[in-house]
Amino acid sequence: MLNIVILAAGQGKRMQSDLPKVLHPIAGQPMISHLLATSQQLQPDRIVVVVGHGADAVKASLKAADNVTFVTQQEQLGTGHAVQQALPQLALAENSTTIVLYGDVPLVQLDTLKRLLEAAEAKGLAILTEQLDNPHGYGRILRNAHKQIIGIVEEKDATPEQQRITEVNTGLMAVDSHRLTGWLAGISNDNAQKEYYLTDLIALAVADGIAVQFAQPHAAWETLGVNSRRQQAQLERLWQQEQAYRLMDKGVTLADPERLDIRGSLQCGADVYIDVGCVFEGNVVLGDGVVIGPHCVVREAEILSGAQIKAFSHIEKAVIGEQALIGPYARLRPGTHLGSSVHVGNFVEVKNSALGEASKANHLAYIGDAEIGKRVNIGAGTITCNYDGANKHQTVIEDDVFIGSDSQLVAPVTIEQGATIGAGTTLTQDAPQGRLTLSRSEQKTIFGWTRPKNQS
Numbered sequence: 001m002l003n004i005v006i007l008a009a010g011q012g013k014r015m016q017s018d019l020p021k022v023l024h025p026i027a028g029q030p031m032i033s034h035l036l037a038t039s040q041q042l043q044p045d046r047i048v049v050v051v052g053h054g055a056d057a058v059k060a061s062l063k064a065a066d067n068v069t070f071v072t073q074q075e076q077l078g079t080g081h082a083v084q085q086a087l088p089q090l091a092l093a094e095n096s097t098t099i100v101l102y103g104d105v106p107l108v109q110l111d112t113l114k115r116l117l118e119a120a121e122a123k124g125l126a127i128l129t130e131q132l133d134n135p136h137g138y139g140r141i142l143r144n145a146h147k148q149i150i151g152i153v154e155e156k157d158a159t160p161e162q163q164r165i166t167e168v169n170t171g172l173m174a175v176d177s178h179r180l181t182g183w184l185a186g187i188s189n190d191n192a193q194k195e196y197y198l199t200d201l202i203a204l205a206v207a208d209g210i211a212v213q214f215a216q217p218h219a220a221w222e223t224l225g226v227n228s229r230r231q232q233a234q235l236e237r238l239w240q241q242e243q244a245y246r247l248m249d250k251g252v253t254l255a256d257p258e259r260l261d262i263r264g265s266l267q268c269g270a271d272v273y274i275d276v277g278c279v280f281e282g283n284v285v286l287g288d289g290v291v292i293g294p295h296c297v298v299r300e301a302e303i304l305s306g307a308q309i310k311a312f313s314h315i316e317k318a319v320i321g322e323q324a325l326i327g328p329y330a331r332l333r334p335g336t337h338l339g340s341s342v343h344v345g346n347f348v349e350v351k352n353s354a355l356g357e358a359s360k361a362n363h364l365a366y367i368g369d370a371e372i373g374k375r376v377n378i379g380a381g382t383i384t385c386n387y388d389g390a391n392k393h394q395t396v397i398e399d400d401v402f403i404g405s406d407s408q409l410v411a412p413v414t415i416e417q418g419a420t421i422g423a424g425t426t427l428t429q430d431a432p433q434g435r436l437t438l439s440r441s442e443q444k445t446i447f448g449w450t451r452p453k454n455q456s
Contacts, residue, residue, distance in 0.1 A: 001096040002043075002097055003044060003045065003048065003090045004044045004098070004099045005050065005086045005099070006032065006047065006103050007079060007083070007101070008022040008032055008049050008051055009051055009076055012226075015226075015228060015232075018054075019054070020054030020058050021053075023054070024226065024232055026226075026232070026235055026239060027236065027239055027262060028263025031103060031106035031226060032049070034107060035103060035108070036065055038109065039101065040065075040067070045091055046090060048071060050073050050085055051070055051073070052072060071089055077189070078193070078196040079195075079198035080195075080196035083100060083180075083184060083198055084196075087181060087184065090180075091177060092178055092181060093177065094176075096178065097176060098175055098176075098177045100171075100198065102171055102172070102225065104225050104227065105224070107222055107235065116172065116174045116215045117174050119213040119215045120174035123213045124210050125205045125212050125213065126174045126215060127152075127169060127172070127202065128172040128173065128214070129141050129168065129169060129214045130167070131168075131216075132166055135155075137155060138155065138168035138169060139152045140153050140168060141167040143167075149213075151199075151206065152199040154197065156193065169199060170223040179208075179210075180201075187200040187201065240260060241257060244257035247268060247274075251272075252268045253273045253274070255274065255294075256276045259277050260276075260278060263282075264281050264282040264284065265283050265284070267284070267285045268286045268290075269287045269289070269305060271289050272289070272291075275293050275311075276295070277294050277295040277296075278295065278298070279297045279298070280298050281298070281299040282299050283300060284298050284299070284302075288305040290303050290304075290306070291307075291309065292309045293308070293311040293328065295312050296314070296327075297313075297314045297315070299315065301319070302320070303324075304319075304320060304321050304324075307326065308326065309326045310328040311327060312328050313326050313331070315331075316334055318338070318350075321339045321340040321357070324340065324341060325345075327344070327346065329346045330346065330348050331350070332344065332349075332350050333350065334351070339358075339359070339374070340357050340358070342359050344360075344361055345360075346363060347363065347364045348363065348365045348367070349367070349368075351369070352369050353367045353371070353384075356373045356374035357375070358374055358375045359372055359376040363379075363380035365378050365379075366383040366384065367384055369384065369392050369395065370384050370386070370394065373399035373400070374400070375400050376399070376400070377401075377403060379402075379404045379423065380406070381407075382405065382407045383409070385410040393411035395413055395414075395415075396415070398415060398416050398418075398419075398433075399417050399418070400417055401418065401421070403415075404422045404425065405424070407422075407424065407426070408427065415431040417433050418433055418434040419433060421438065422436060422439075422440065425437065425438045425440065426439050427439070
């Protein structure tokens with residue numbers, strides 16, 4: 001059996017925030033959410049989250065998560081004390097292992113946790129260590145003459161010689177659950193901080209004749225913790241860079257991997273090109289040959305092969321068909337479905353509407369709650385008047401319709417196949433198939449009129 005304990009009780013005073021530290025985001029998600037998602041991939045029997053400061057907020061953020069139990073650490077008396085609070089919720093059978101993680105160390109990867117787990121299964125206790133050129137702030141790994149781990153000393157308690165050690169403790173460990181209860185009972189708070197350190201388990205294991213094993217991460221950013229806004233920003237950039245490199249390794253062309261933000265998942269086909277300053281949120285899918293221009297925001301969308309998204313376009317919960325051409329400065333809102341070869345141009349907004357194959361709205365239009373057929377042309381300045389102040393109504397535009405510029409289509413209304421709507425029309429009734437429909441006041445010229453003059 002496998003238990004996972006996530007320590008998430010700290011306040012994070014250096015964040016200078018009322019928000020619990022573990023809820024501060026990395027890549028658009030709370031730090032603890034990253035950790036929980038990775039933990040669940042191990043398919044543990046139990047996940048116990050130890051909460052304290054801001055407990056209600058942390059619980060609320062994870063309320064939709066499966067297989068999660070919360071325990072409260074009323075006083076923050078150290079990491080060992082925190083795990084003690086979780087003990088009653090753990091499976092402590094002899095064949096059980098417990099992994100201890102930290103809610104403010106969010107980006108440890110699945111492969112690293114698997115190797116840590118394998119090391120613990122061999123001998124009963126394994127810790128995740130790392131070699132750092134600058135180990136300041138970390139507990140140091142103590143080894144004997146045979147290179148065996150014999151303990152960990154926190155920096156504040158370390159001698160000058162011990163402070164020169166570059167192998168550090170990341171805090172993550174995997175331990176035989178059956179032994180965990182006795183070892184936790186044996187730790188004390190006889191240290192500079194007067195806290196119960198979980199790291200004291202190492203010396204207790206050694207005293208019991210248990211050889212302490214270790215594993216190390218593939219990348220240094222996996223074990224970086226967040227204690228300040230600066231560290232949060234640094235980890236954000238490292239993670240974004242990692243995601244950018246993974247995309248390039250799969251064949252995606254990035255104009256600049258340093259200027260990309262992925263706040264969710266981004267799935268790309270072959271020969272995708274992404275320009276600078278783009279933000280992808282939620283689950284986004286880009287088909288083969290898709291081109292994303294600079295400074296676009298794409299959220300929860302699917303963009304099919306060959307489509308081009310020009311600069312400064314915003315797309316949310318939309319599906320864009322093959323070879324479509326969007327933007328620049330277009331906004332596609334939730335419920336938008338565009339067929340193949342559709343053009344949506346500059347300063348055009350589409351919401352909860354479908355546009356059929358080869359239809360075009362190239363300039364300055366609003367399309368809301370509309371069903372639009374194939375090969376429709378929507379002129380500049382056209383709007384669907386879909387809201388009567390209380391309810392939304394639908395506009396239906398059938399195939400091969402031509403809408404003249406500056407028209408207002410007052411829903412509910414249907415424009416039948418092949419109809420033409422003259423420029424400047426306010427359409428309040430259905431337009432018949434194949435006919436020209438227009439509403440336009442008579443043009444007049446007033447003779448004898450003079451333009452007012454400035455009296456000042």
